[in-house]
Amino acid sequence: MKGIRALARHLDISIGTVSRALNGKPDVNPETRARVMEAARALGYTPNQSGRSLRQGVTNTIGFMIEMSPDANASGDDFFMGVFEGVQTVLNRHRLDLVVFPCPAEENPVDYLSRLVGRGMVDAMIISATRRRDDRIDFLEKTQLPFIALGRSESGPDMRWIDLDFEGVAHSSVARLVAKGHRRIALAIPDGDINLGHVFHDAYRAALSQHGIAYNPALLFRVARVLECGDDLVTALLALPELPSAILLSSEVMSLSLYRKLQERGIRPGRDIAVIGFRDNPRTSFLTPSLTCHSISLSDLGQTLAETLLAGIPAFADLYPGRDRNLIWPMALVQGESDDFDIVPER
Amino acid sequence: MKGIRALARHLDISIGTVSRALNGKPDVNPETRARVMEAARALGYTPNQSGRSLRQGVTNTIGFMIEMSPDANASGDDFFMGVFEGVQTVLNRHRLDLVVFPCPAEENPVDYLSRLVGRGMVDAMIISATRRRDDRIDFLEKTQLPFIALGRSESGPDMRWIDLDFEGVAHSSVARLVAKGHRRIALAIPDGDINLGHVFHDAYRAALSQHGIAYNPALLFRVARVLECGDDLVTALLALPELPSAILLSSEVMSLSLYRKLQERGIRPGRDIAVIGFRDNPRTSFLTPSLTCHSISLSDLGQTLAETLLAGIPAFADLYPGRDRNLIWPMALVQGESDDFDIVPER
DNA sequence: TTGAAAGCGCTAACAG
DNA sequence: CTGTTAGCGCTTTCAA
Numbered sequence: 240m241k242g243i244r245a246l247a248r249h250l251d252i253s254i255g256t257v258s259r260a261l262n263g264k265p266d267v268n269p270e271t272r273a274r275v276m277e278a279a280r281a282l283g284y285t286p287n288q289s290g291r292s293l294r295q296g297v298t299n300t301i302g303f304m305i306e307m308s309p310d311a312n313a314s315g316d317d318f319f320m321g322v323f324e325g326v327q328t329v330l331n332r333h334r335l336d337l338v339v340f341p342c343p344a345e346e347n348p349v350d351y352l353s354r355l356v357g358r359g360m361v362d363a364m365i366i367s368a369t370r371r372r373d374d375r376i377d378f379l380e381k382t383q384l385p386f387i388a389l390g391r392s393e394s395g396p397d398m399r400w401i402d403l404d405f406e407g408v409a410h411s412s413v414a415r416l417v418a419k420g421h422r423r424i425a426l427a428i429p430d431g432d433i434n435l436g437h438v439f440h441d442a443y444r445a446a447l448s449q450h451g452i453a454y455n456p457a458l459l460f461r462v463a464r465v466l467e468c469g470d471d472l473v474t475a476l477l478a479l480p481e482l483p484s485a486i487l488l489s490s491e492v493m494s495l496s497l498y499r500k501l502q503e504r505g506i507r508p509g510r511d512i513a514v515i516g517f518r519d520n521p522r523t524s525f526l527t528p529s530l531t532c533h534s535i536s537l538s539d540l541g542q543t544l545a546e547t548l549l550a551g552i553p554a555f556a557d558l559y560p561g562r563d564r565n566l567i568w569p570m571a572l573v574q575g576e577s578d579d580f581d582i583v584p585e586r
Numbered sequence: 587m588k589g590i591r592a593l594a595r596h597l598d599i600s601i602g603t604v605s606r607a608l609n610g611k612p613d614v615n616p617e618t619r620a621r622v623m624e625a626a627r628a629l630g631y632t633p634n635q636s637g638r639s640l641r642q643g644v645t646n647t648i649g650f651m652i653e654m655s656p657d658a659n660a661s662g663d664d665f666f667m668g669v670f671e672g673v674q675t676v677l678n679r680h681r682l683d684l685v686v687f688p689c690p691a692e693e694n695p696v697d698y699l700s701r702l703v704g705r706g707m708v709d710a711m712i713i714s715a716t717r718r719r720d721d722r723i724d725f726l727e728k729t730q731l732p733f734i735a736l737g738r739s740e741s742g743p744d745m746r747w748i749d750l751d752f753e754g755v756a757h758s759s760v761a762r763l764v765a766k767g768h769r770r771i772a773l774a775i776p777d778g779d780i781n782l783g784h785v786f787h788d789a790y791r792a793a794l795s796q797h798g799i800a801y802n803p804a805l806l807f808r809v810a811r812v813l814e815c816g817d818d819l820v821t822a823l824l825a826l827p828e829l830p831s832a833i834l835l836s837s838e839v840m841s842l843s844l845y846r847k848l849q850e851r852g853i854r855p856g857r858d859i860a861v862i863g864f865r866d867n868p869r870t871s872f873l874t875p876s877l878t879c880h881s882i883s884l885s886d887l888g889q890t891l892a893e894t895l896l897a898g899i900p901a902f903a904d905l906y907p908g909r910d911r912n913l914i915w916p917m918a919l920v921q922g923e924s925d926d927f928d929i930v931p932e933r
Numbered sequence: 934t935t936g937a938a939a940g941c942g943c944t945a946a947c948a949g
Numbered sequence: 950c951t952g953t954t955a956g957c958g959c960t961t962t963c964a965a
Contacts, residue, residue, distance in 0.1 A: 600936045
């Protein structure tokens, strides 16, 4: 004998009353409720989730799908941990649980996702590492399961999403460099179909154009593995007739190998070439010269992500009214030394 | 009408037969089975997990609890991502799913764990970031839920665990340094109750003693935040009457801030002080001078972790016979430049 | 080889 | 305020 039935028998009352007492229903004698709560605590009773889910049709669980391919994971180590923290903060308010589903690198993300959703393991999903075109989004829209994407995509024009402010980062970076006299500004983005590369690329072009600088495709570098990009990047840079005076990175972790490889070739970041990283990441904060980048509160991002998701779930929607369906998350420039020099115009 | 009932009605056969067909039971007409499989595929049917779990008493889900405090999590996402990948490889063989439970930094880990387990969300658990004394272990042993720890603990003398080879790392590091003439070898470990600090400390003492070097408590440094330890560490080093000639790190990410702060004070790692990191981490592989550390296959570790866990679950135990209940995971020294100099003995 | 029916643990509707 | 009961979706007897 286990579960609520054992608890009811132990208290010598019906399981219905026990259930109502435990779930805070109003029509329970306060004294009875106290006895039930106490016994539940003493016996360590926790309602079985399968039983609840089956009966109620909801799991009280929100899934967060992450991918384990190094490619999809350029955001840098502490990124997801920080976001999870914020998401939990909000979900806890509603007694919802966050569970993370790590999609193996070799498995098809849509198959993985559809298995999870089909099994009814979650009431809603958060997906990340959005592709420019992303079949997961089409799938989720078909199932009608509430979801939100951390990252925009062409596949989901009407979906809820929050994305980092690549436009703002590109504009503030370019503006800063141009003010220092730079004209030859390169860009490094991840190869492949992760959308942030495309978005950042577009934003970079727009920013250049705003400052009257012609877009030069030779200054665009697509790197295969973000962590080990330095070698390829420096080789490509040196193959140019003239070294760019600055380079923008779409992920700050690129800076680790880039700094090293530049220095091996006698090119001093912050002196011979300006480098602007992306996010303010503790793991890159000890580079010399310090990396100019953009700060963000991961926890706040996670909270807003969760709230925007809940705004799309009928049972919670009225608690988060008037919330935008999508949002560009602002980032603030953090001045470092990696771009702190002026170009002396040639005459 | 949904689920298996809808499928059965659509095929005009009983739900029992559909269930048997789908689950590969032998007593089903091959033709019937084919029809069922085809219809399931066409209608996108996936059995509801709550229904299955309730009926079968198992969830086919293995939980992996991680903690989001930066302290417990210094190695960065890539450590766990690598381990997850290996764990999944093994679990997939048995159609088991891995789900990750991120415990918020401000929540009591035991409460968090007991909620999960009480709700019956998993058939077994993997825990990490073990403390020297760890209440989660006492709890799990009480519940009888199969589990394994990634990290040893005094709380679980009989539990299954796999831990990194801190002893081997300490011994090979000290031996290497002693051979180069070092005698004043410092150690940096995380402050707090995470067990690896204690284990590494003990191993370090044993290794010193093996080489006839007296343990000097003044050369032990406990750092609060692993990522930002450089400042405190260098300050403490400089407060000593004489600079140690070498320092061992219990986490390679310490090297990031340490290198920077040493260099700010004009102390050259690999020249004025030898530094030996812990794990071979892509994020530290671009330091100059390159960090001597120890390599490990995270995926293999994850696979063995999963197999050792399964060996403790009755339903799978016979598939993994003769497996040790616990294991020290070996790591191989990777020679770098950060300790590549000899001490000239004074006369 | 198939159908019918019980029951996993729980909550909600209803009767008392 | 409490007890009884149906039924969530599924698998597994048991009978046919």
